[in-house]
Amino acid sequence: MVGRSDSVTEAPAGKTVLASSVAKIYTGEIKKGIEALGRKPKLVGFLANTDPAARMYADWTGKTCQETGFDFELREVDKEELEDAIFQANEDDAVDGIMIYFPVFGNRQDQYLQQVVSKDKDVEGLSHIYIQNLYHNTRYLDSEQTKKSILPCTPLALVKILEYLGVYNMLLPYGNRLYGKTVTIVNRSEIVGRPLAALLANDGAVVYSFDIDGVQMFNRGDGIKLRRHRVADVEIKLEEAARLSDVIITGVPSESYKFPTESIKDGAVCVNFSTAKNFDPSVKTKAALYVPSIGKVTITMLMRNLLRLIDNKAKTVASA
Amino acid sequence: MVGRSDSVTEAPAGKTVLASSVAKIYTGEIKKGIEALGRKPKLVGFLANTDPAARMYADWTGKTCQETGFDFELREVDKEELEDAIFQANEDDAVDGIMIYFPVFGNRQDQYLQQVVSKDKDVEGLSHIYIQNLYHNTRYLDSEQTKKSILPCTPLALVKILEYLGVYNMLLPYGNRLYGKTVTIVNRSEIVGRPLAALLANDGAVVYSFDIDGVQMFNRGDGIKLRRHRVADVEIKLEEAARLSDVIITGVPSESYKFPTESIKDGAVCVNFSTAKNFDPSVKTKAALYVPSIGKVTITMLMRNLLRLIDNKAKTVASA
Numbered sequence: 001m002v003g004r005s006d007s008v009t010e011a012p013a014g015k016t017v018l019a020s021s022v023a024k025i026y027t028g029e030i031k032k033g034i035e036a037l038g039r040k041p042k043l044v045g046f047l048a049n050t051d052p053a054a055r056m057y058a059d060w061t062g063k064t065c066q067e068t069g070f071d072f073e074l075r076e077v078d079k080e081e082l083e084d085a086i087f088q089a090n091e092d093d094a095v096d097g098i099m100i101y102f103p104v105f106g107n108r109q110d111q112y113l114q115q116v117v118s119k120d121k122d123v124e125g126l127s128h129i130y131i132q133n134l135y136h137n138t139r140y141l142d143s144e145q146t147k148k149s150i151l152p153c154t155p156l157a158l159v160k161i162l163e164y165l166g167v168y169n170m171l172l173p174y175g176n177r178l179y180g181k182t183v184t185i186v187n188r189s190e191i192v193g194r195p196l197a198a199l200l201a202n203d204g205a206v207v208y209s210f211d212i213d214g215v216q217m218f219n220r221g222d223g224i225k226l227r228r229h230r231v232a233d234v235e236i237k238l239e240e241a242a243r244l245s246d247v248i249i250t251g252v253p254s255e256s257y258k259f260p261t262e263s264i265k266d267g268a269v270c271v272n273f274s275t276a277k278n279f280d281p282s283v284k285t286k287a288a289l290y291v292p293s294i295g296k297v298t299i300t301m302l303m304r305n306l307l308r309l310i311d312n313k314a315k316t317v318a319s320a
Numbered sequence: 321m322v323g324r325s326d327s328v329t330e331a332p333a334g335k336t337v338l339a340s341s342v343a344k345i346y347t348g349e350i351k352k353g354i355e356a357l358g359r360k361p362k363l364v365g366f367l368a369n370t371d372p373a374a375r376m377y378a379d380w381t382g383k384t385c386q387e388t389g390f391d392f393e394l395r396e397v398d399k400e401e402l403e404d405a406i407f408q409a410n411e412d413d414a415v416d417g418i419m420i421y422f423p424v425f426g427n428r429q430d431q432y433l434q435q436v437v438s439k440d441k442d443v444e445g446l447s448h449i450y451i452q453n454l455y456h457n458t459r460y461l462d463s464e465q466t467k468k469s470i471l472p473c474t475p476l477a478l479v480k481i482l483e484y485l486g487v488y489n490m491l492l493p494y495g496n497r498l499y500g501k502t503v504t505i506v507n508r509s510e511i512v513g514r515p516l517a518a519l520l521a522n523d524g525a526v527v528y529s530f531d532i533d534g535v536q537m538f539n540r541g542d543g544i545k546l547r548r549h550r551v552a553d554v555e556i557k558l559e560e561a562a563r564l565s566d567v568i569i570t571g572v573p574s575e576s577y578k579f580p581t582e583s584i585k586d587g588a589v590c591v592n593f594s595t596a597k598n599f600d601p602s603v604k605t606k607a608a609l610y611v612p613s614i615g616k617v618t619i620t621m622l623m624r625n626l627l628r629l630i631d632n633k634a635k636t637v638a639s640a
Binding site: 015165169181225267268289 | 327328332333337484485486489490496500524526542543544546547587588589605606608609
């Protein structure tokens, strides 16, 4: 019973999964969508800052869009002229989708600008109606359920990654596929962390959401009886939540921040959406699956949202 | 934020999954296997008792075998003549597979009889070499890894059910696909419970195995570093293990036994392999997926094992 039975393997059991593996699944679907459409959809990106990271993201979006078959135009404008430029693009029938490279002013005015983008062209899915639908677990724009609501692209990318990783159980009914899963999210921004917590809880998970203001638990109650999530302030340490969690998602914009590896549950799924590496390489001694960055999936979701916006518009015209 | 947001759904979120849904996946594969073989494989079942349950199981195996394309023959013999009858079937080239409907003597002599069946015809996968391979996480019979070892059919059926239910993560390397999963098994028989615990632990799970003698934990150590499982006696209450478990498997042969529903983790997977119903109908208020019985999958695995035995034999002849 001893001998080779106790032999120890050398490499950690954890496996790295690259965003590109997930993205390519959707690229095929998107290309087919463009083919069916019979024309190149046009996406306009607005750059009104000199942030090199924003510029890089813009270049990257442009490259990916063109490779996939979209017409991408980067419009560089002065920040004081951005609102007018957005109005113009909203009115222009040749423009299918619009996105803004933030930060512009770097304060609440940016949230105002985001709402200036017509909801019919908002590829990032940040218009108030979309976010409100997300929080209320309302998945369609119309009562006939023909037009799906748009999801914010980074939370959506994380959902698609969790689907790919087998965290969503496809045998469960749509809307309940995270039932039984516990998730820790380190980030509660209005753009990603908070909508993500709501989205995953609406799909059935118990979510611990951490930020500097404290911890909140998002869930649908015992036996996921509630139709949508509820939120409660809770007292739980990060290490304790981590030990309970099947999934850990980080988005801390700091190079010095590292998630404590020792508190990760053996065999967990770890995903980082920050541009900084929030997990130490030792993560693979604990995690079964580790996704170091998600950017490529996010861009794919921008393109997917653009096709959905065009589809929703066609349905609106058809039913008018 | 209140109002419809707090509306409560009526039915429990849990979903029942029938063994027939899992079995039919393998029936197709098995039929193709028979087609490729070009002849009807012959399975002989020995019945040497008057137990109505054994008779029913025999009739059911026969019916399923015939529907799927096997030649099934039930041989009813006196228990004192069974050993000779098995010897004869072992030697008969027209017989591909052999199984015995237990109990025969109802004591250790039954284990002796089981070992009388030639390992080359043992569709139940209970020959010592197969069980030893299972415990040692040795998956092939030969060093060239061309002939897969046979797994005992009930534990194998449970593995296939857990694969179907999405508990095995297909993104992880073969052999590690239960990494991160905690399982409670109530039954530690030599035929099902103990080999099952070893099998699931060898695939990466942490398993709590309960029987009247106490609790054992089967696992491959921190970060599944060990090549095969180890076993430790542990002190943990059933309720506590259940609360930690993603999967609960019961096999208590008693109509009065019921697993305590209130200790099942929200969203767990619950599978019963006893002929008695070990879960109360309330299980669906806690479990996400519930499999009430597994018999149909077990029979399918008998047939699958038979094809594998024929395949292994062909490979032995080819390499001789």
